[in-house]
Amino acid sequence: MMALKPLMELAVQVGEAHVTPNGPCGARRFVPVIGGSFVGERLSGRILPGGADFQLIRSDGVAELDARITLQLPDGSNVQMHGLGLRHGTSDAMRRLAAGEAVPASAYYFRQSMLFEAPKGEFDWLNRLLAVGVGERRPDGIRLAIYEVM
Template sequence: MSDAFPPPPPLVPMTRIACEVASVISLGALPIGERRYVPLRGGRVSGPELNGEIAEGGVDWQILRSDGVIEIAAHYVIRTDDGALIEVRSEGLRHGSPEVLAQLARGEPVERDAMYFRTVVRFGTSAPAWQHLNKVLALACGAREAHLVRLDLYRIT
């Protein structure tokens, strides 16, 4: 048995999401950190494997930890161009240098590679044409603007 790791599974470009977001709403300090949420207002999904719109009404629940890391748990729905509804659950982490976080606080856009913004994405749907998504995990790499989140999703093979 070799101690070498096998090559990682390939990542296949799946879709890009541009999601409009409302302002952060804080519930205050809890023992685990500041609990907050961000209402998702809608947006566009476009790419080689998935196209549609973000349905209004999703929420990004967050915990701002004492070390400056934001734990993300977003839950929303994509309405595909053919009318199917796909549930999306996206959990991960976002953090950056003090300078980058200050840019965000001022409402300035921050490039994708300027901070760590990664989530693991799962899908759920009853639509026959989209059943394959029930068996897929995706990796999202994100960028944040004042009122917009941009995510590039890659299907993990």
């Protein structure tokens, strides 16, 4: 039987999106990660700058998300996190999000799956789990509640 266990909450700071419109598959967006933090019962730390979310905005308005970020733990070790997901909603909700407005998370769908790469040692248990997240796009960045799939 599958269950979910809280793993961590992420607060991700992002930079300005770079857009390549009208490609054969839709519009491409590159959203740089410029920092942030994460906190959970078993791990916490900061999000290093240099990651990004590579997005495809499909013709049906759905955003396919491909995020790669580096989590730095208090001991200085780095963990890579790779998230794949979807974000979509009504045309009004998505227009308001794109304009940088605060939109309640209940007004759109934002879900991701995550895999991790951690060095051997205290946190290598992350290498053997799948996590899922529920996201929210805020004017000041991204918030993700992440759960370990048991």
